[in-house]
Amino acid sequence: MSSQDKSEVPEEHLPEVPASAHVPAESDPFADPGLPAHEPRRTDIDEKAANRAERQVAFLFVISMLATIGFIWSYVGIDKDRIIDIFFFGKIGAQNAALGGTLGIALFCIGAGAIHWARTLMTDEEIVQERHEFTSDPETREYAIREFTQGASDSVIGRRPLIRRTMIGAMALVPLSGVVLLRDLGPLPGTKLRHTEWKPGTELINEATGLPIKPDDIVKGSLTMALPEGLVEKYGPAGQKEELSHGWLEKAGMSAVLLVRLEPKDVKSKKELAWGYEGIVAYSKICTHVGCPIGLYEQQTHHLLCPCHQSTFDLADDGKVVFGPAARSLPQLKIHVNEAGNLAASQDFAEPVGASFWERG
CATH class of the missing domain: 2.102.10.10 (Rieske [2Fe-2S] iron-sulphur domain)
Structure with missing residues:
Protein backbone atom coordinates (compact mmCIF):
# COMPACT_ATOMS: atom_id res chain seq x y z
CA MET A 1 0.00 0.00 0.00
CA SER A 2 1.38 3.42 -0.89
CA SER A 3 1.77 6.27 1.55
CA GLN A 4 -1.04 8.05 -0.27
CA ASP A 5 -3.33 5.06 0.29
CA LYS A 6 -2.43 4.94 3.97
CA SER A 7 -3.36 8.57 4.49
CA GLU A 8 -6.82 7.87 3.13
CA VAL A 9 -7.53 5.04 5.62
CA PRO A 10 -9.60 6.21 8.61
CA GLU A 11 -7.63 6.33 11.83
CA GLU A 12 -9.93 3.89 13.58
CA HIS A 13 -9.14 1.23 10.95
CA LEU A 14 -5.33 1.47 11.36
CA PRO A 15 -3.74 -1.50 13.16
CA GLU A 16 -3.00 -0.93 16.83
CA VAL A 17 0.69 -0.69 17.74
CA PRO A 18 1.56 -2.94 20.68
CA ALA A 19 2.87 -1.25 23.84
CA SER A 20 6.12 -3.19 23.63
CA ALA A 21 6.94 -1.34 20.45
CA HIS A 22 7.31 1.99 22.34
CA VAL A 23 10.89 2.95 23.45
CA PRO A 24 10.98 4.12 27.09
CA ALA A 25 12.21 7.73 27.49
CA GLU A 26 14.90 6.72 29.95
CA SER A 27 16.53 4.46 27.36
CA ASP A 28 16.70 7.25 24.75
CA PRO A 29 20.39 8.26 24.49
CA PHE A 30 19.45 11.72 23.24
CA ALA A 31 16.91 12.55 25.89
CA ASP A 32 17.41 15.74 27.90
CA PRO A 33 18.71 14.58 31.28
CA GLY A 34 17.63 17.81 32.93
CA LEU A 35 19.39 19.42 35.86
CA PRO A 36 20.46 17.54 38.95
CA ALA A 37 18.92 18.49 42.25
CA HIS A 38 20.46 21.64 43.67
CA GLU A 39 22.79 21.07 46.61
CA PRO A 40 23.47 24.06 48.88
CA ARG A 41 27.03 25.06 49.62
CA ARG A 42 28.39 25.32 53.12
CA THR A 43 28.39 29.12 52.88
CA ASP A 44 24.68 29.01 52.02
CA ILE A 45 23.76 27.35 55.30
CA ASP A 46 26.57 28.43 57.63
CA GLU A 47 26.94 32.15 58.26
CA LYS A 48 30.34 31.66 59.87
CA ALA A 49 31.60 29.99 56.71
CA ALA A 50 30.15 32.85 54.64
CA ASN A 51 31.89 35.44 56.80
CA ARG A 52 35.15 33.50 56.54
CA ALA A 53 34.82 33.45 52.74
CA GLU A 54 34.14 37.18 52.80
CA ARG A 55 37.33 37.80 54.74
CA GLN A 56 39.29 35.60 52.32
CA VAL A 57 38.01 37.57 49.34
CA ALA A 58 38.77 40.85 51.07
CA PHE A 59 42.27 39.57 51.94
CA LEU A 60 42.97 38.89 48.25
CA PHE A 61 41.80 42.37 47.30
CA VAL A 62 43.98 43.93 50.01
CA ILE A 63 46.99 41.96 48.73
CA SER A 64 46.25 43.36 45.26
CA MET A 65 46.22 46.89 46.66
CA LEU A 66 49.54 46.37 48.45
CA ALA A 67 51.06 44.85 45.29
CA THR A 68 50.00 47.87 43.25
CA ILE A 69 51.62 50.17 45.79
CA GLY A 70 54.71 47.95 45.61
CA PHE A 71 54.70 48.30 41.82
CA ILE A 72 54.73 52.09 42.08
CA TRP A 73 57.46 52.03 44.73
CA SER A 74 59.57 49.66 42.60
CA TYR A 75 59.35 52.05 39.69
CA VAL A 76 60.52 55.10 41.61
CA GLY A 77 62.62 53.49 44.35
CA ILE A 78 64.74 50.82 42.64
CA ASP A 79 67.74 51.79 40.57
CA LYS A 80 67.06 50.72 36.98
CA ASP A 81 70.73 49.69 36.60
CA ARG A 82 70.73 47.34 39.60
CA ILE A 83 71.25 43.68 38.69
CA ILE A 84 70.27 40.69 40.85
CA ASP A 85 70.73 36.92 40.51
CA ILE A 86 67.48 34.94 40.82
CA PHE A 87 67.95 31.17 40.95
CA PHE A 88 67.76 29.57 37.49
CA PHE A 89 66.69 32.84 35.82
CA GLY A 90 70.23 34.14 36.12
CA LYS A 91 71.08 37.81 36.33
CA ILE A 92 68.22 40.16 35.57
CA GLY A 93 67.35 43.76 36.32
CA ALA A 94 66.05 44.22 39.85
CA GLN A 95 63.53 46.84 38.79
CA ASN A 96 62.12 44.70 35.97
CA ALA A 97 61.76 41.73 38.31
CA ALA A 98 59.99 43.83 40.94
CA LEU A 99 57.67 45.48 38.42
CA GLY A 100 56.69 42.17 36.83
CA GLY A 101 56.21 40.42 40.15
CA THR A 102 54.12 43.10 41.84
CA LEU A 103 51.92 43.74 38.82
CA GLY A 104 51.35 40.00 38.37
CA ILE A 105 50.36 39.63 42.02
CA ALA A 106 48.01 42.62 41.82
CA LEU A 107 46.17 41.27 38.78
CA PHE A 108 46.14 37.66 40.04
CA CYS A 109 44.66 38.61 43.41
CA ILE A 110 41.85 40.59 41.80
CA GLY A 111 40.99 37.61 39.58
CA ALA A 112 41.32 35.07 42.38
CA GLY A 113 39.22 37.20 44.70
CA ALA A 114 36.46 37.59 42.11
CA ILE A 115 36.41 33.81 41.42
CA HIS A 116 36.36 32.90 45.12
CA TRP A 117 33.59 35.43 45.69
CA ALA A 118 31.50 33.95 42.87
CA ARG A 119 32.02 30.33 43.98
CA THR A 120 31.33 30.81 47.67
CA LEU A 121 28.98 33.76 48.14
CA MET A 122 27.16 34.62 44.94
CA THR A 123 24.07 32.61 44.12
CA ASP A 124 24.69 29.26 42.43
CA GLU A 125 21.13 28.40 41.46
CA GLU A 126 21.17 26.61 38.10
CA ILE A 127 19.22 28.52 35.49
CA VAL A 128 18.33 27.32 32.00
CA GLN A 129 17.51 29.86 29.33
CA GLU A 130 16.31 28.68 25.97
CA ARG A 131 17.88 30.18 22.88
CA HIS A 132 15.85 33.01 21.48
CA GLU A 133 16.02 35.38 18.58
CA PHE A 134 18.49 38.24 18.91
CA THR A 135 15.97 41.02 19.05
CA SER A 136 15.76 44.04 21.29
CA ASP A 137 12.05 44.26 21.86
CA PRO A 138 10.73 45.97 24.99
CA GLU A 139 10.13 42.64 26.72
CA THR A 140 13.79 41.67 26.23
CA ARG A 141 15.04 44.96 27.62
CA GLU A 142 12.76 44.66 30.62
CA TYR A 143 13.99 41.12 31.14
CA ALA A 144 17.65 42.26 30.97
CA ILE A 145 16.99 44.93 33.56
CA ARG A 146 15.31 42.43 35.84
CA GLU A 147 18.20 39.99 35.44
CA PHE A 148 20.75 42.68 36.16
CA THR A 149 18.88 43.77 39.25
CA GLN A 150 18.56 40.16 40.36
CA GLY A 151 22.28 39.56 39.71
CA ALA A 152 23.19 42.55 41.81
CA SER A 153 21.02 41.22 44.56
CA ASP A 154 22.42 37.68 44.26
CA SER A 155 25.99 38.97 44.45
CA VAL A 156 25.27 40.01 48.06
CA ILE A 157 27.47 43.06 47.47
CA GLY A 158 24.98 45.19 49.31
CA ARG A 159 25.18 42.98 52.38
CA ARG A 160 28.95 42.46 52.25
CA PRO A 161 30.42 45.95 52.64
CA LEU A 162 33.92 44.60 53.40
CA ILE A 163 34.11 42.91 49.99
CA ARG A 164 32.59 45.93 48.27
CA ARG A 165 35.07 48.39 49.76
CA THR A 166 38.19 46.30 49.26
CA MET A 167 37.17 45.38 45.70
CA ILE A 168 36.62 49.03 44.85
CA GLY A 169 39.99 49.86 46.38
CA ALA A 170 41.79 47.13 44.42
CA MET A 171 40.08 48.03 41.14
CA ALA A 172 40.77 51.72 41.70
CA LEU A 173 44.46 51.21 42.47
CA VAL A 174 45.49 48.69 39.82
CA PRO A 175 45.02 51.12 36.87
CA LEU A 176 47.67 53.30 38.51
CA SER A 177 50.19 50.73 37.28
CA GLY A 178 49.44 51.71 33.70
CA VAL A 179 49.46 55.41 34.54
CA VAL A 180 52.88 55.06 36.16
CA LEU A 181 54.19 53.26 33.07
CA LEU A 182 53.38 56.37 31.02
CA ARG A 183 56.19 58.00 32.95
CA ASP A 184 58.54 55.60 31.17
CA LEU A 185 57.89 57.29 27.84
CA GLY A 186 60.94 59.33 28.70
CA PRO A 187 62.53 61.35 31.45
CA LEU A 188 60.86 64.63 32.25
CA PRO A 189 62.71 67.20 30.15
CA GLY A 190 62.43 70.08 32.59
CA THR A 191 64.25 72.96 30.90
CA LYS A 192 66.64 70.72 28.94
CA LEU A 193 64.81 71.41 25.69
CA ARG A 194 65.16 75.16 26.17
CA HIS A 195 68.85 75.36 27.05
CA THR A 196 72.09 73.97 25.65
CA GLU A 197 75.72 73.86 26.79
CA TRP A 198 76.39 77.33 25.38
CA LYS A 199 77.02 80.03 27.99
CA PRO A 200 78.44 83.54 27.72
CA GLY A 201 82.14 83.26 26.97
CA THR A 202 82.09 79.54 25.97
CA GLU A 203 84.62 79.04 23.19
Whole structure:
Protein backbone atom coordinates (compact mmCIF):
# COMPACT_ATOMS: atom_id res chain seq x y z
CA MET A 1 0.00 0.00 0.00
CA SER A 2 1.38 3.42 -0.89
CA SER A 3 1.77 6.27 1.55
CA GLN A 4 -1.04 8.05 -0.27
CA ASP A 5 -3.33 5.06 0.29
CA LYS A 6 -2.43 4.94 3.97
CA SER A 7 -3.36 8.57 4.49
CA GLU A 8 -6.82 7.87 3.13
CA VAL A 9 -7.53 5.04 5.62
CA PRO A 10 -9.60 6.21 8.61
CA GLU A 11 -7.63 6.33 11.83
CA GLU A 12 -9.93 3.89 13.58
CA HIS A 13 -9.14 1.23 10.95
CA LEU A 14 -5.33 1.47 11.36
CA PRO A 15 -3.74 -1.50 13.16
CA GLU A 16 -3.00 -0.93 16.83
CA VAL A 17 0.69 -0.69 17.74
CA PRO A 18 1.56 -2.94 20.68
CA ALA A 19 2.87 -1.25 23.84
CA SER A 20 6.12 -3.19 23.63
CA ALA A 21 6.94 -1.34 20.45
CA HIS A 22 7.31 1.99 22.34
CA VAL A 23 10.89 2.95 23.45
CA PRO A 24 10.98 4.12 27.09
CA ALA A 25 12.21 7.73 27.49
CA GLU A 26 14.90 6.72 29.95
CA SER A 27 16.53 4.46 27.36
CA ASP A 28 16.70 7.25 24.75
CA PRO A 29 20.39 8.26 24.49
CA PHE A 30 19.45 11.72 23.24
CA ALA A 31 16.91 12.55 25.89
CA ASP A 32 17.41 15.74 27.90
CA PRO A 33 18.71 14.58 31.28
CA GLY A 34 17.63 17.81 32.93
CA LEU A 35 19.39 19.42 35.86
CA PRO A 36 20.46 17.54 38.95
CA ALA A 37 18.92 18.49 42.25
CA HIS A 38 20.46 21.64 43.67
CA GLU A 39 22.79 21.07 46.61
CA PRO A 40 23.47 24.06 48.88
CA ARG A 41 27.03 25.06 49.62
CA ARG A 42 28.39 25.32 53.12
CA THR A 43 28.39 29.12 52.88
CA ASP A 44 24.68 29.01 52.02
CA ILE A 45 23.76 27.35 55.30
CA ASP A 46 26.57 28.43 57.63
CA GLU A 47 26.94 32.15 58.26
CA LYS A 48 30.34 31.66 59.87
CA ALA A 49 31.60 29.99 56.71
CA ALA A 50 30.15 32.85 54.64
CA ASN A 51 31.89 35.44 56.80
CA ARG A 52 35.15 33.50 56.54
CA ALA A 53 34.82 33.45 52.74
CA GLU A 54 34.14 37.18 52.80
CA ARG A 55 37.33 37.80 54.74
CA GLN A 56 39.29 35.60 52.32
CA VAL A 57 38.01 37.57 49.34
CA ALA A 58 38.77 40.85 51.07
CA PHE A 59 42.27 39.57 51.94
CA LEU A 60 42.97 38.89 48.25
CA PHE A 61 41.80 42.37 47.30
CA VAL A 62 43.98 43.93 50.01
CA ILE A 63 46.99 41.96 48.73
CA SER A 64 46.25 43.36 45.26
CA MET A 65 46.22 46.89 46.66
CA LEU A 66 49.54 46.37 48.45
CA ALA A 67 51.06 44.85 45.29
CA THR A 68 50.00 47.87 43.25
CA ILE A 69 51.62 50.17 45.79
CA GLY A 70 54.71 47.95 45.61
CA PHE A 71 54.70 48.30 41.82
CA ILE A 72 54.73 52.09 42.08
CA TRP A 73 57.46 52.03 44.73
CA SER A 74 59.57 49.66 42.60
CA TYR A 75 59.35 52.05 39.69
CA VAL A 76 60.52 55.10 41.61
CA GLY A 77 62.62 53.49 44.35
CA ILE A 78 64.74 50.82 42.64
CA ASP A 79 67.74 51.79 40.57
CA LYS A 80 67.06 50.72 36.98
CA ASP A 81 70.73 49.69 36.60
CA ARG A 82 70.73 47.34 39.60
CA ILE A 83 71.25 43.68 38.69
CA ILE A 84 70.27 40.69 40.85
CA ASP A 85 70.73 36.92 40.51
CA ILE A 86 67.48 34.94 40.82
CA PHE A 87 67.95 31.17 40.95
CA PHE A 88 67.76 29.57 37.49
CA PHE A 89 66.69 32.84 35.82
CA GLY A 90 70.23 34.14 36.12
CA LYS A 91 71.08 37.81 36.33
CA ILE A 92 68.22 40.16 35.57
CA GLY A 93 67.35 43.76 36.32
CA ALA A 94 66.05 44.22 39.85
CA GLN A 95 63.53 46.84 38.79
CA ASN A 96 62.12 44.70 35.97
CA ALA A 97 61.76 41.73 38.31
CA ALA A 98 59.99 43.83 40.94
CA LEU A 99 57.67 45.48 38.42
CA GLY A 100 56.69 42.17 36.83
CA GLY A 101 56.21 40.42 40.15
CA THR A 102 54.12 43.10 41.84
CA LEU A 103 51.92 43.74 38.82
CA GLY A 104 51.35 40.00 38.37
CA ILE A 105 50.36 39.63 42.02
CA ALA A 106 48.01 42.62 41.82
CA LEU A 107 46.17 41.27 38.78
CA PHE A 108 46.14 37.66 40.04
CA CYS A 109 44.66 38.61 43.41
CA ILE A 110 41.85 40.59 41.80
CA GLY A 111 40.99 37.61 39.58
CA ALA A 112 41.32 35.07 42.38
CA GLY A 113 39.22 37.20 44.70
CA ALA A 114 36.46 37.59 42.11
CA ILE A 115 36.41 33.81 41.42
CA HIS A 116 36.36 32.90 45.12
CA TRP A 117 33.59 35.43 45.69
CA ALA A 118 31.50 33.95 42.87
CA ARG A 119 32.02 30.33 43.98
CA THR A 120 31.33 30.81 47.67
CA LEU A 121 28.98 33.76 48.14
CA MET A 122 27.16 34.62 44.94
CA THR A 123 24.07 32.61 44.12
CA ASP A 124 24.69 29.26 42.43
CA GLU A 125 21.13 28.40 41.46
CA GLU A 126 21.17 26.61 38.10
CA ILE A 127 19.22 28.52 35.49
CA VAL A 128 18.33 27.32 32.00
CA GLN A 129 17.51 29.86 29.33
CA GLU A 130 16.31 28.68 25.97
CA ARG A 131 17.88 30.18 22.88
CA HIS A 132 15.85 33.01 21.48
CA GLU A 133 16.02 35.38 18.58
CA PHE A 134 18.49 38.24 18.91
CA THR A 135 15.97 41.02 19.05
CA SER A 136 15.76 44.04 21.29
CA ASP A 137 12.05 44.26 21.86
CA PRO A 138 10.73 45.97 24.99
CA GLU A 139 10.13 42.64 26.72
CA THR A 140 13.79 41.67 26.23
CA ARG A 141 15.04 44.96 27.62
CA GLU A 142 12.76 44.66 30.62
CA TYR A 143 13.99 41.12 31.14
CA ALA A 144 17.65 42.26 30.97
CA ILE A 145 16.99 44.93 33.56
CA ARG A 146 15.31 42.43 35.84
CA GLU A 147 18.20 39.99 35.44
CA PHE A 148 20.75 42.68 36.16
CA THR A 149 18.88 43.77 39.25
CA GLN A 150 18.56 40.16 40.36
CA GLY A 151 22.28 39.56 39.71
CA ALA A 152 23.19 42.55 41.81
CA SER A 153 21.02 41.22 44.56
CA ASP A 154 22.42 37.68 44.26
CA SER A 155 25.99 38.97 44.45
CA VAL A 156 25.27 40.01 48.06
CA ILE A 157 27.47 43.06 47.47
CA GLY A 158 24.98 45.19 49.31
CA ARG A 159 25.18 42.98 52.38
CA ARG A 160 28.95 42.46 52.25
CA PRO A 161 30.42 45.95 52.64
CA LEU A 162 33.92 44.60 53.40
CA ILE A 163 34.11 42.91 49.99
CA ARG A 164 32.59 45.93 48.27
CA ARG A 165 35.07 48.39 49.76
CA THR A 166 38.19 46.30 49.26
CA MET A 167 37.17 45.38 45.70
CA ILE A 168 36.62 49.03 44.85
CA GLY A 169 39.99 49.86 46.38
CA ALA A 170 41.79 47.13 44.42
CA MET A 171 40.08 48.03 41.14
CA ALA A 172 40.77 51.72 41.70
CA LEU A 173 44.46 51.21 42.47
CA VAL A 174 45.49 48.69 39.82
CA PRO A 175 45.02 51.12 36.87
CA LEU A 176 47.67 53.30 38.51
CA SER A 177 50.19 50.73 37.28
CA GLY A 178 49.44 51.71 33.70
CA VAL A 179 49.46 55.41 34.54
CA VAL A 180 52.88 55.06 36.16
CA LEU A 181 54.19 53.26 33.07
CA LEU A 182 53.38 56.37 31.02
CA ARG A 183 56.19 58.00 32.95
CA ASP A 184 58.54 55.60 31.17
CA LEU A 185 57.89 57.29 27.84
CA GLY A 186 60.94 59.33 28.70
CA PRO A 187 62.53 61.35 31.45
CA LEU A 188 60.86 64.63 32.25
CA PRO A 189 62.71 67.20 30.15
CA GLY A 190 62.43 70.08 32.59
CA THR A 191 64.25 72.96 30.90
CA LYS A 192 66.64 70.72 28.94
CA LEU A 193 64.81 71.41 25.69
CA ARG A 194 65.16 75.16 26.17
CA HIS A 195 68.85 75.36 27.05
CA THR A 196 72.09 73.97 25.65
CA GLU A 197 75.72 73.86 26.79
CA TRP A 198 76.39 77.33 25.38
CA LYS A 199 77.02 80.03 27.99
CA PRO A 200 78.44 83.54 27.72
CA GLY A 201 82.14 83.26 26.97
CA THR A 202 82.09 79.54 25.97
CA GLU A 203 84.62 79.04 23.19
CA LEU A 204 83.70 77.33 19.93
CA ILE A 205 85.75 74.16 19.45
CA ASN A 206 86.26 72.42 16.12
CA GLU A 207 84.24 69.18 16.33
CA ALA A 208 86.86 67.15 14.43
CA THR A 209 90.15 68.50 15.82
CA GLY A 210 89.14 69.55 19.31
CA LEU A 211 90.92 72.91 18.90
CA PRO A 212 89.54 76.42 19.47
CA ILE A 213 88.33 78.14 16.30
CA LYS A 214 89.82 81.47 15.22
CA PRO A 215 88.10 83.76 12.70
CA ASP A 216 90.80 83.05 10.10
CA ASP A 217 89.98 79.33 10.29
CA ILE A 218 86.60 79.98 8.66
CA VAL A 219 87.08 80.37 4.92
CA LYS A 220 84.42 81.50 2.50
CA GLY A 221 82.39 78.65 1.04
CA SER A 222 83.28 76.15 3.76
CA LEU A 223 81.15 74.75 6.54
CA THR A 224 82.72 74.18 9.97
CA MET A 225 81.13 72.08 12.71
CA ALA A 226 81.63 73.38 16.25
CA LEU A 227 80.88 72.32 19.84
CA PRO A 228 81.21 74.13 23.18
CA GLU A 229 84.63 73.84 24.84
CA GLY A 230 83.49 72.05 27.99
CA LEU A 231 81.76 69.35 26.00
CA VAL A 232 84.85 68.52 23.97
CA GLU A 233 87.06 68.53 27.09
CA LYS A 234 84.73 66.07 28.84
CA TYR A 235 83.98 63.66 26.03
CA GLY A 236 86.76 64.35 23.49
CA PRO A 237 86.43 65.40 19.86
CA ALA A 238 84.22 63.26 17.63
CA GLY A 239 87.05 62.44 15.24
CA GLN A 240 89.12 60.83 18.02
CA LYS A 241 86.40 58.69 19.58
CA GLU A 242 86.09 55.01 18.70
CA GLU A 243 82.70 54.78 20.37
CA LEU A 244 80.49 57.79 21.03
CA SER A 245 78.88 57.70 24.46
CA HIS A 246 75.23 58.48 25.07
CA GLY A 247 76.20 61.61 26.99
CA TRP A 248 78.31 62.90 24.13
CA LEU A 249 75.55 62.30 21.58
CA GLU A 250 72.88 63.95 23.74
CA LYS A 251 74.90 67.06 24.52
CA ALA A 252 76.32 67.35 21.00
CA GLY A 253 72.89 67.00 19.47
CA MET A 254 71.60 69.97 21.41
CA SER A 255 74.69 72.18 21.14
CA ALA A 256 76.22 71.48 17.70
CA VAL A 257 76.50 74.54 15.47
CA LEU A 258 77.53 75.25 11.88
CA LEU A 259 79.88 78.13 11.10
CA VAL A 260 79.96 79.80 7.70
CA ARG A 261 81.54 83.02 6.44
CA LEU A 262 79.34 85.29 4.33
CA GLU A 263 79.98 88.57 2.58
CA PRO A 264 78.39 91.23 4.80
CA LYS A 265 76.72 92.75 1.72
CA ASP A 266 74.94 89.44 1.06
CA VAL A 267 73.39 89.29 4.53
CA LYS A 268 69.78 90.54 4.44
CA SER A 269 69.26 90.87 8.21
CA LYS A 270 70.87 93.49 10.45
CA LYS A 271 70.25 91.29 13.45
CA GLU A 272 72.15 88.44 11.81
CA LEU A 273 75.13 90.71 11.15
CA ALA A 274 75.08 91.95 14.75
CA TRP A 275 75.03 88.37 16.08
CA GLY A 276 77.94 87.30 13.87
CA TYR A 277 81.56 88.43 13.55
CA GLU A 278 82.84 89.98 10.31
CA GLY A 279 80.40 87.93 8.26
CA ILE A 280 80.92 84.71 10.26
CA VAL A 281 77.57 83.39 11.50
CA ALA A 282 76.76 80.39 13.66
CA TYR A 283 73.51 78.42 13.35
CA SER A 284 72.18 75.31 15.03
CA LYS A 285 73.03 72.12 13.19
CA ILE A 286 69.68 70.54 14.08
CA CYS A 287 66.79 70.85 11.62
CA THR A 288 63.64 72.38 13.06
CA HIS A 289 61.43 69.81 11.34
CA VAL A 290 62.18 66.49 13.10
CA GLY A 291 65.68 67.12 14.42
CA CYS A 292 67.92 65.66 11.70
CA PRO A 293 71.52 66.93 11.51
CA ILE A 294 72.12 69.36 8.65
CA GLY A 295 75.34 69.45 6.66
CA LEU A 296 74.68 70.29 3.00
CA TYR A 297 75.67 73.88 2.14
CA GLU A 298 75.23 75.62 -1.20
CA GLN A 299 77.77 78.43 -1.42
CA GLN A 300 76.20 80.47 -4.24
CA THR A 301 72.72 80.74 -2.70
CA HIS A 302 73.79 80.45 0.97
CA HIS A 303 71.17 77.74 1.38
CA LEU A 304 71.50 74.96 3.93
CA LEU A 305 69.74 71.69 3.04
CA CYS A 306 68.49 69.01 5.44
CA PRO A 307 69.08 65.57 3.88
CA CYS A 308 66.14 63.93 5.65
CA HIS A 309 63.14 65.78 4.19
CA GLN A 310 64.78 68.48 2.09
CA SER A 311 63.94 71.44 4.30
CA THR A 312 66.03 74.36 3.04
CA PHE A 313 67.18 77.34 5.12
CA ASP A 314 68.60 80.67 3.92
CA LEU A 315 71.68 81.47 6.03
CA ALA A 316 71.78 84.98 4.57
CA ASP A 317 68.32 85.77 5.92
CA ASP A 318 68.13 84.73 9.58
CA GLY A 319 68.08 81.05 8.62
CA LYS A 320 64.51 81.30 7.33
CA VAL A 321 62.81 78.32 5.70
CA VAL A 322 62.64 78.67 1.91
CA PHE A 323 61.52 75.14 1.09
CA GLY A 324 60.36 71.95 2.73
CA PRO A 325 58.25 70.91 5.74
CA ALA A 326 60.20 72.77 8.46
CA ALA A 327 58.04 75.45 10.08
CA ARG A 328 60.70 77.49 11.94
CA SER A 329 63.94 79.21 11.11
CA LEU A 330 67.23 77.77 12.33
CA PRO A 331 68.20 79.31 15.70
CA GLN A 332 71.29 81.54 15.46
CA LEU A 333 74.02 81.56 18.10
CA LYS A 334 75.39 85.00 18.94
CA ILE A 335 79.20 84.97 18.79
CA HIS A 336 82.19 87.28 19.34
CA VAL A 337 86.01 87.05 19.56
CA ASN A 338 87.49 86.79 23.04
CA GLU A 339 90.82 88.11 24.35
CA ALA A 340 92.59 84.97 23.13
CA GLY A 341 91.43 85.67 19.59
CA ASN A 342 89.08 82.69 19.54
CA LEU A 343 85.42 82.63 18.59
CA ALA A 344 83.16 82.38 21.64
CA ALA A 345 79.44 82.43 22.37
CA SER A 346 77.91 85.63 23.69
CA GLN A 347 74.89 83.79 25.10
CA ASP A 348 72.84 80.63 24.69
CA PHE A 349 70.40 80.25 21.79
CA ALA A 350 67.53 82.68 22.13
CA GLU A 351 65.02 79.91 21.39
CA PRO A 352 64.89 76.10 21.72
CA VAL A 353 66.79 74.20 19.06
CA GLY A 354 65.59 71.22 17.08
CA ALA A 355 62.08 70.00 16.37
CA SER A 356 59.03 71.73 17.81
CA PHE A 357 57.35 70.36 20.91
CA TRP A 358 53.95 71.04 22.40
CA GLU A 359 55.24 73.00 25.42
CA ARG A 360 57.31 75.28 23.24
CA GLY A 361 54.74 78.11 23.14
